[in-house]
Amino acid sequence: MNIRLATIALLSGTVALAGCAKKAPEQLPPAPEQTTTDQGTTVAPVGDTGPTLGTQAHFEDAVNGQNVIYFDTDRFNIDSADAAALQTQAQYLSRYGAISITIEGHTDERGTREYNLALGERRANSAKNYLISLGVDANRIRTVSYGKERPVALASNAAAWSQNRRAVSVVIN
Amino acid sequence: MKQLIFALALFASPLASSPLAAQSSDLGTPVAEGGSVETLGEAEAEEGGLSFTVTDESDWSDIGVAIAGFAADRDRPTPANANGTAALGREISRVITANLRNNGIFRPVGPDSLPQPSFAQITSPSWGSWSGRGVEMLVHGYVSARADGRLTVGCYLYDVALQDELIREGWVVPPADWRRAAHKCSDLIYSRLTGESPFFDSRIAYIAETGPKDKRIKRLAIMDSDGANHRFLTLGSATALTPRYSPDYKKLLYLSYVDGNPRIYVYDIGTGRQQLVAETGNPTLAPRWSPDGRNILYSMAVGGNTDIYRVPATGGRSVRLTDTPGIDIGGSYSPDGSKIVFESDRSGTQQCYVMDADGSNQRRLTFFGGRCATPEWSPRGDQIAFTRIAGDFNIAVMNPNGRNLRVLTSGWQDEAPTWAPNGRIIQFFRTTRNSGRSGLWQVDLTGRNERRLKTPVDASDPAWGPILP
Numbered sequence: 001m002n003i004r005l006a007t008i009a010l011l012s013g014t015v016a017l018a019g020c021a022k023k024a025p026e027q028l029p030p031a032p033e034q035t036t037t038d039q040g041t042t043v044a045p046v047g048d049t050g051p052t053l054g055t056q057a058h059f060e061d062a063v064n065g066q067n068v069i070y071f072d073t074d075r076f077n078i079d080s081a082d083a084a085a086l087q088t089q090a091q092y093l094s095r096y097g098a099i100s101i102t103i104e105g106h107t108d109e110r111g112t113r114e115y116n117l118a119l120g121e122r123r124a125n126s127a128k129n130y131l132i133s134l135g136v137d138a139n140r141i142r143t144v145s146y147g148k149e150r151p152v153a154l155a156s157n158a159a160a161w162s163q164n165r166r167a168v169s170v171v172i173n
Numbered sequence: 174m175k176q177l178i179f180a181l182a183l184f185a186s187p188l189a190s191s192p193l194a195a196q197s198s199d200l201g202t203p204v205a206e207g208g209s210v211e212t213l214g215e216a217e218a219e220e221g222g223l224s225f226t227v228t229d230e231s232d233w234s235d236i237g238v239a240i241a242g243f244a245a246d247r248d249r250p251t252p253a254n255a256n257g258t259a260a261l262g263r264e265i266s267r268v269i270t271a272n273l274r275n276n277g278i279f280r281p282v283g284p285d286s287l288p289q290p291s292f293a294q295i296t297s298p299s300w301g302s303w304s305g306r307g308v309e310m311l312v313h314g315y316v317s318a319r320a321d322g323r324l325t326v327g328c329y330l331y332d333v334a335l336q337d338e339l340i341r342e343g344w345v346v347p348p349a350d351w352r353r354a355a356h357k358c359s360d361l362i363y364s365r366l367t368g369e370s371p372f373f374d375s376r377i378a379y380i381a382e383t384g385p386k387d388k389r390i391k392r393l394a395i396m397d398s399d400g401a402n403h404r405f406l407t408l409g410s411a412t413a414l415t416p417r418y419s420p421d422y423k424k425l426l427y428l429s430y431v432d433g434n435p436r437i438y439v440y441d442i443g444t445g446r447q448q449l450v451a452e453t454g455n456p457t458l459a460p461r462w463s464p465d466g467r468n469i470l471y472s473m474a475v476g477g478n479t480d481i482y483r484v485p486a487t488g489g490r491s492v493r494l495t496d497t498p499g500i501d502i503g504g505s506y507s508p509d510g511s512k513i514v515f516e517s518d519r520s521g522t523q524q525c526y527v528m529d530a531d532g533s534n535q536r537r538l539t540f541f542g543g544r545c546a547t548p549e550w551s552p553r554g555d556q557i558a559f560t561r562i563a564g565d566f567n568i569a570v571m572n573p574n575g576r577n578l579r580v581l582t583s584g585w586q587d588e589a590p591t592w593a594p595n596g597r598i599i600q601f602f603r604t605t606r607n608s609g610r611s612g613l614w615q616v617d618l619t620g621r622n623e624r625r626l627k628t629p630v631d632a633s634d635p636a637w638g639p640i641l642p
Contacts, residue, residue: 074522076477109609112546112560112588113634114415114459115516115523117428117435118472118479118500121456125477144434145456145474149412154386156585156606 059171063088071165076122078130090134100140103127104168108161109148120145127167199411199431203445204404208347235280237308240266242284244292249318253348262316268355272373277622300336323347328358340365370595376638378416382631386609400627418638419466426460437471459503464510472502494532505550514548514557538575547589553596560588568601581620591637602633
């Protein structure tokens with residue numbers, strides 16, 4: 001466990017220095033031991049009793065559930081709420097440089113199937129490009145679109161649709 | 174600029190995210206290809222002269238048609254029916270009756286409420302027993318088991334008032350394909366009485382859906398135009414979407430998530446094998462055949478930007494046809510192959526556009542206020558069907574110049590039109606609000622005759638093939 005963490009920490013430092021020069025000063029690599037202190041970012045520390053690093057649960061805990069961003073109807077732009085969530089994700093990815101993610105793009109059901117597949121891909125890429133702009137290596141981010149095939153809210157109303165128009169970041173195991 | 178090239182994946186590309194073997198992991202047992210149907214003695218048809226033949230569909234009135242049980246020369250055993258050729262004859266008549274029902278043109282009366290003619294009466298109807306039944310047309314036929322095991326099926330259409338034969342035709346079919354003889358006879362009747370091209374002897378590919386809305390299982394499936402001979406082609410472990418039959422019915426294009434990503438494959442129905450249409454490392458969507466089956470259109474998203482590409486069906490270089498920022502997707506060829514109607518949001522919302530087959534002369538077709546999606550060119554060339562989004566989703570048609578828009582359906586979400594081979598009927602799928610349940614429906618060009626096509630489970634993404642070869 002400690003050996004693995006140390007390796008991750010080294011990788012993380014490398015990425016932070018190489019890919020994120022502008023932000024490197026405020027994103028110091030964590031100590032080789034289990035991190036227990038807040039680094040001054042919104043990424044919460046995860047204690048010994050929390051989920052294991054490398055799991056989706058660890059990621060979601062650390063970003064405080066901000067692994068999902070939401071879109072307006074037919075839109076794929078990153079608004080201020082999305083930007084804040086993606087900054088939190090970027091900080092996590094900066095800290096844990098061995099973690100790669102898949103961004104799943106989704107749409108609501110009120111669109112035609114093929115267009116929605118393309119729109120979901122566009123949303124996933126918006127999120128990916130924003131993370132890249134924050135210094136995350138493009139090779140650590142994969143995208144996949146599910147279009148309207150995998151809703152999380154099942155009703156057919158505006159509230160459900162707003163929950164389904166989303167891009168979800170998922171840790172690759 | 175438009176010649177951006179991608180290697181076609183007839184070989185394993187280093188970009189492939191899974192080995193070729195894994196790509197087949199959701200495939201079911203291959204379906205045996207149907208036998209051939211041999212046509213006997215083309216009818217010596219008298220052209221024209223039918224007082225009730227009306228070509229304007231808005232004025233069609235129901236034509237009463239009596240379909241008597243097809244007679245057997247001798248009641249012989251046949252693999253096509255456990256009770257022999259006489260029972261098979263009545264079954265053929267029932268299939269024809271079901272075909273002619275519910276399309277707003279005919280008022281068919283089936284064999285179960287009609288006298289059974291003898292074999293000798295097939296070519297010499299007993300007019301006295303048919304004239305008082307309020308039907309204008311009479312269908313007779315026969316079934317004969319041949320020494321080679323195949324079946325000969327004859328089909329005769331008579332005008333009751335004129336007491337005269339209008340047309341006749343016969344076919345030799347393998348026993349397993351007996352329903353095709355019924356569809357051929359239905360087509361003969363339909364074409365003779367309406368002047369339109371046939372459509373019953375055809376098949377439909379679609380997506381069979383089961384399971385809850387958030388964990389829908391979607392399987393590739395095929396069936397005859399009347400829903401018979403239904404087969405599942407994939408097992409359901411990977412989501413399958415948007416199939417398209419090749420013009421010769423030997424292959425299917427469809428989208429599968431079998432390697433975890435949306436990719437289009439070409440599935441060989443005879444061998445049960447499939448290949449990626451293009452391995453690019455990017456999502457490939459919305460597969461379409463050219464009318465001659467020589468080319469495949471597909472849409473590919475690169476960095477979130479989707480464009481339309483064309484690749485030879487036998488493999489080779491992909492040619493990019495669109496290059497505007499945004500989503501250009503789909504594409505449906507005009508029947509002569511010279512033009513492609515497609516969907517693009519380059520103006521800000523989904524609209525339908527047309528271009529020459531080489532990608533030149535792109536121009537917007539639709540300006541009606543709502544949105545235009547999934548355009549499909551009629552096999553007759555005279556109309557384009559599409560999903561009209563204006564509040565609800567409905568099936569609509571317009572002329573190829575974008576004018577004379579007519580909305581044909583009024584569901585909450587009617588989507589993805591596909592044309593019958595003769596361009597007179599449109600099939601689509603309808604999704605129910607909240608439950609997400611979906612089914613296949615069809616509507617004629619008047620919009621007045623709409624009906625659901627029964628499927629074993631929920632259904633979406635229908636794709637109607639041409640008349641069977």
